[in-house]
Amino acid sequence: MTQLATLSLERIETTAVAVVSGEIDFSNAQDLGARILQWVSNEDAALILDLTKLSYTDSAGINLVFDVAGRLREHGQAFRIVLPVDSQPWRTFSIVGVETQIPIFETIEQAQAGGDAEPGPSPPP
Amino acid sequence: VRSTGLGDPEATERLRRLLRVADVALAHLSPEALLDELLIRVREILEVDTAAVLLLDERTDELVARAAKGIEEEVEQGVRIPVGRGFAGLVAAERRPVVIEQVDDRNVLNPILREKGIRSLLGVPLLVQGRVLGVIHVGSLTGREFGDHDVELLQLVAERAALALHVRLYEHERMVAETLQRTFLPEALPDVPGLRLASRYLPATGPAGIGGDWYDAFVLPSGGMALAMGDVAGHGLRAASVMGRVRNALRAYSIEGDRPADAVARLGRLVRLFDIDDIVTLLFGVIDAGLTEFRFVSAGHPPPLVITSTGQRFAENGRAEPPLGTGRFHPFREGVVPLGPGTSLLLFTDGLVEHRGESLSVGLERLRSVSSSVAFAGDLDDAVSTVLSGMLAGHEPADDIAILLVHRGDAAVTMDVRVAAEPTELATLRRALRRWLADRDVPASVADDVVTAAGEACANSVEHAYGPAGGWVRLTGSCDDEMVEVVVRDGGRWRDRPSARGRGLRLITAVTDSVEIDRSASGTTVTLRRRLEPR
Numbered sequence: 001m002t003q004l005a006t007l008s009l010e011r012i013e014t015t016a017v018a019v020v021s022g023e024i025d026f027s028n029a030q031d032l033g034a035r036i037l038q039w040v041s042n043e044d045a046a047l048i049l050d051l052t053k054l055s056y057t058d059s060a061g062i063n064l065v066f067d068v069a070g071r072l073r074e075h076g077q078a079f080r081i082v083l084p085v086d087s088q089p090w091r092t093f094s095i096v097g098v099e100t101q102i103p104i105f106e107t108i109e110q111a112q113a114g115g116d117a118e119p120g121p122s123p124p125p
Numbered sequence: 126v127r128s129t130g131l132g133d134p135e136a137t138e139r140l141r142r143l144l145r146v147a148d149v150a151l152a153h154l155s156p157e158a159l160l161d162e163l164l165i166r167v168r169e170i171l172e173v174d175t176a177a178v179l180l181l182d183e184r185t186d187e188l189v190a191r192a193a194k195g196i197e198e199e200v201e202q203g204v205r206i207p208v209g210r211g212f213a214g215l216v217a218a219e220r221r222p223v224v225i226e227q228v229d230d231r232n233v234l235n236p237i238l239r240e241k242g243i244r245s246l247l248g249v250p251l252l253v254q255g256r257v258l259g260v261i262h263v264g265s266l267t268g269r270e271f272g273d274h275d276v277e278l279l280q281l282v283a284e285r286a287a288l289a290l291h292v293r294l295y296e297h298e299r300m301v302a303e304t305l306q307r308t309f310l311p312e313a314l315p316d317v318p319g320l321r322l323a324s325r326y327l328p329a330t331g332p333a334g335i336g337g338d339w340y341d342a343f344v345l346p347s348g349g350m351a352l353a354m355g356d357v358a359g360h361g362l363r364a365a366s367v368m369g370r371v372r373n374a375l376r377a378y379s380i381e382g383d384r385p386a387d388a389v390a391r392l393g394r395l396v397r398l399f400d401i402d403d404i405v406t407l408l409f410g411v412i413d414a415g416l417t418e419f420r421f422v423s424a425g426h427p428p429p430l431v432i433t434s435t436g437q438r439f440a441e442n443g444r445a446e447p448p449l450g451t452g453r454f455h456p457f458r459e460g461v462v463p464l465g466p467g468t469s470l471l472l473f474t475d476g477l478v479e480h481r482g483e484s485l486s487v488g489l490e491r492l493r494s495v496s497s498s499v500a501f502a503g504d505l506d507d508a509v510s511t512v513l514s515g516m517l518a519g520h521e522p523a524d525d526i527a528i529l530l531v532h533r534g535d536a537a538v539t540m541d542v543r544v545a546a547e548p549t550e551l552a553t554l555r556r557a558l559r560r561w562l563a564d565r566d567v568p569a570s571v572a573d574d575v576v577t578a579a580g581e582a583c584a585n586s587v588e589h590a591y592g593p594a595g596g597w598v599r600l601t602g603s604c605d606d607e608m609v610e611v612v613v614r615d616g617g618r619w620r621d622r623p624s625a626r627g628r629g630l631r632l633i634t635a636v637t638d639s640v641e642i643d644r645s646a647s648g649t650t651v652t653l654r655r656r657l658e659p660r
Binding site for chain 2: 003004022023025026027056058059060062063088091092095096
């Protein structure tokens, strides 16, 4: 079990929150994805994935968020990502247009407040 | 009453000579075999029916039967006699010869002796430097008066036996301690690109031998390098075993997080909780994955020596902390040493700097001055040897010495790292690449892009290039004023898998200025180029 990334799991009312810090790559992405999905219960309206402290991701991290998004969509649950602009993960995500399919917010507060918004075409400026 | 016929000085001299010969003949025997041989000779010379040796178990203060002739059951049944009780117990307690002319259940505790029909007994203590090692006794089935000469003869044997046993038991303990100690020192020092390490352990000469010094170096899950240098007071088996416990606990605590202060605070609690009352000093620190600094704490241990191009100094952490588990509980304060290219760290135990009748500060100053003329940029093992010979100056070490030397390599012009094609090695490659890019002063955002592209190419090799048998991935880099070039090679066959990794090539192309992929039968080479100006 690598500690390349650490995962902490919280819940704010009916929103599941997963905080990933460290790095995501081929070695840990699948495991992280499985643990995050396990945390989401049937009663949760949404999952917020907080990547504020993520310092690196490769395409395995992109696959991870698309997999999670797909599973949540099947269950009618919302999915939002918190990611500060200009970090390596943000630039990596924007190259393949993650934000066109999953709403990305700069802070966890914005992600919580943006709860009513439907997945939008682009992140807030 | 039978005469012994050995009461003349001539017989004593014969025995003396016999024992001298025996010394040589028995020199290579184990303690058990040695005792067996001695007892056989004693039975012949003293013409007795039984002979036995009991050795003192210091933990329980009991005599334990270890060898016997004529009454072998004594050993087989593991007879234990408390010191001070019974016949053998009396010999050990009073440290003098005891003769019993008529055995009965009041003067002999051991039922085997009575059942065998032993009528007379003579016992003498095995003494070394006033310390009781055990008891040797002989017995006769017929009533016999053991005279002064018998006592003298048995004492002569006891003297030889005690000396030989002492040396052997001590040697045995020393050997076990040495083996134990060796298993707790790292077999090989970890290999981290950008760092070089060398170490040495010297046991003390003379009776002290193996002590409780140890050092450790291992890579943490974060990619940081943990370095430990510790010293358990005392010598021998006990010090070595305490050292082993502390060393393993420190390893376990340190993988929980990267703060040395936390790991050492936990270790201190453990030492207190388990009543380890030996004095344990420890220097423990972590070099971060980016090789930018060494964060450390010291629990009563001499500070590390930091050697840079501008001189040598001892790193301070602002506060002298007591040895592990002895101080009131408070958080340890961490000291920080910036680790620029070319910096060396020397961790050591006090055996290196302490001379009798001299203050520690004099020894530390000597180390500083000896280090000023050592070439740390060259062969690191040679540097360790030079430090040692400079400090010992021809003397044998009176205390054991441990040294761990770490050198942060100069800023590399090019990079070349090769790892096993394992998913967990991807982080190793990225760290090496980040360090090299930082050393080359590549702007941060450009460095991020290069790591993104190279990381993706490496991941592709790990995921697709090899079958279950695995293989290798090599990452090389070069840089001029305008461009960074990174090449990722593997020795596998390109396998096009319709996985989601198709996004990988899109990422690589987006963050680089050119990508060349060369697929051949002998492997795949991906060459990435990126201009130095940020976008």
